Amino acid sequence: MSGKHTRRGDEADAQDRLGRLVRRWQVPATEALRWRPGTDVRSLDCSATPGWDGGRDAGEELFEGQAVELADLQERLFADGRTGGTRSVLLVLQGLDTAGKGGVVRHVVGLVDPQGVMHRSFGPPTAEEAAHGYLWRVRNALPRPGYIGVFDRSHHEQVLVVRVAGLEPEPTWRAHYDEINEFEAEVAAAGTTIVKCALFVSADEQRSRLAQRLERPDKYWKYDPGDVDTRKRLPEYLDAYQEMLERTSTDVAPWYVVPADRKWFTRLAVGELLLDALRSLDLGWPEPAFDVEEERRRLAAT
Numbered sequence: 466m467s468g469k470h471t472r473r474g475d476e477a478d479a480q481d482r483l484g485r486l487v488r489r490w491q492v493p494a495t496e497a498l499r500w501r502p503g504t505d506v507r508s509l510d511c512s513a514t515p516g517w518d519g520g521r522d523a524g525e526e527l528f529e530g531q532a533v534e535l536a537d538l539q540e541r542l543f544a545d546g547r548t549g550g551t552r553s554v555l556l557v558l559q560g561l562d563t564a565g566k567g568g569v570v571r572h573v574v575g576l577v578d579p580q581g582v583m584h585r586s587f588g589p590p591t592a593e594e595a596a597h598g599y600l601w602r603v604r605n606a607l608p609r610p611g612y613i614g615v616f617d618r619s620h621h622e623q624v625l626v627v628r629v630a631g632l633e634p635e636p637t638w639r640a641h642y643d644e645i646n647e648f649e650a651e652v653a654a655a656g657t658t659i660v661k662c663a664l665f666v667s668a669d670e671q672r673s674r675l676a677q678r679l680e681r682p683d684k685y686w687k688y689d690p691g692d693v694d695t696r697k698r699l700p701e702y703l704d705a706y707q708e709m710l711e712r713t714s715t716d717v718a719p720w721y722v723v724p725a726d727r728k729w730f731t732r733l734a735v736g737e738l739l740l741d742a743l744r745s746l747d748l749g750w751p752e753p754a755f756d757v758e759e760e761r762r763r764l765a766a767t
Contacts, residue, residue, distance in 0.1 A: 479530070486527040489519030494737040500663075500720040506707045511667040512726040517733070524733045531740060532576045538743035539577040539613060541750060546611015548751040551656040553608040554742050556735075557616045559625075560664030561702065562692045563674040564725045565732075566617050569664075573736045574615050583608045586617040599623050599641075600648055607652060613739075614657075620645060624709050629701045642712040653717040658742045661718055662735055663710065664725040668699060 490497075497516025517524060545552060556574070558566040574582055585606040594602045600620060608614030623641045627633050653659055666674070675692055678684040695702065714720040721738055725731045 483527070483530045486519065486523055486530065489523055489527070490516055490737070491518050492516035493741075494734055495721070495741050498721040498723055498734060498738070500710050500714045500722050502711060502714075504710075504722075506665070506703050506710070506722075509665050509722065509724065511665050511670065511724045513724045514727065514730045515724065517730065521727070521729050525729050528729070528733045528736055531736065535736065535740055535743070536577050538740070538746075538748065539581050541748040542613070542743060542746065543578070543581040543611045544751050545746075545748055546609065548754075550751075551610045552746055552748075553610055553612050553614060553657045554739070554746075555608055555614040555616065555652070555657050555659045556739055556742075557619045557621070557659065557661040558664065558735075559619060559621055559662070560725065561666065561671065561695060562689065563671045564664035564666045565728055566664060568728060569662075569732060569735050570615060570617060572732045573739065574613065576736075577613065581612055582615060583612045584615045584617070587619055587622060600644070603648075608657065610656065620648070621709055621713065624713075625702065625705045628705045629698055642708075645713050646715055646718075649713075649715065649718040658745065659718040660738050660742045661714075661720045662723050662738065663706065663720050664723050664731060665706075666725040668696065670726045671696065 492515070494516055514524075519527070542550075542552065542554065558569055560566055570584060574584070583606070587602070587606075590599070590602065603616075603620045606614070606616070624638055624645070627641075628635075628638050649659055675688065678688040710720050710722070721734075723731055723734050
């Protein structure tokens with residue numbers, strides 16, 4: 466058998482294997498992870514793998530196997546934006562520290578061409594940002610057509626940290642729920658597909674991850690003493706997350722709840738949600754704005 470036929474056979478075997486792995490999603494991630502009104506966040510099993518029954522090894526193999534498709538779809542989106550398209554994708558990652566937001570950015574978003582990604586991490590507002598409404602800096606960070614935007618934390622901090630820390634009176638932060646919904650509806654109507662992922666890590670796993678940061682000098686920079694203070698107010702944060710999910714999960718910007726104790730599953734799940742968003746755009750390659758045969762002739766003549 467020739468090397469060419471061998472390669473084709475190997476590719477076919479790999480695709481067949483990938484197809485079998487995909488079927489280990491007994492329930493599609495978009496369905497298994499979507500927030501269901503009335504769910505109690507305190508009852509979430511943060512080590513669960515909703516919808517997936519393949520275990521860790523199969524999950525990691527599928528994640529690696531789908532990297533090619535993810536990169537291909539991202540390039541199609543970028544090409545669409547460069548040729549007059551208006552579509553983009555916004556991945557919102559919300560969760561307490563150690564929930565794995567940074568890991569998702571590195572391992573999932575890191576699979577695509579960085580030139581097509583607009584990443585923004587939202588910490589405390591700067592003096593300039595504080596001089597405007599809270600949505601001002603968010604609008605400025607929205608992905609341009611053709612890009613995947615990634616928010617590490619987001620405008621939802623306005624009904625989480627602001628609420629728990631008492632940075633605004635209750636009537637003020639309560640008004641933000643409707644503002645957020647109106648804002649996201651506007652963004653979606655302009656051509657952006659919004660994928661919102663709330664990552665939940667258990668208190669025990671969070672303690673373990675924070676302790677690991679204190680054991681490694683190369684991780685000290687990631688440790689924030691304020692995280693211990695946050696842990697002391699975990700019930701208040703869970704109340705805030707509960708209402709945020711109830712009030713801001715909409716048809717155009719639903720929340721997906723991702724258990725985050727198993728890092729491999731967090732990355733598999735968010736990768737699957739991002740893939741689904743890109744697939745839903747049904748992107749082809751842009752038609753050339755020139756005569757291909759004429760350009761071949763001109764090129765050959767040089």
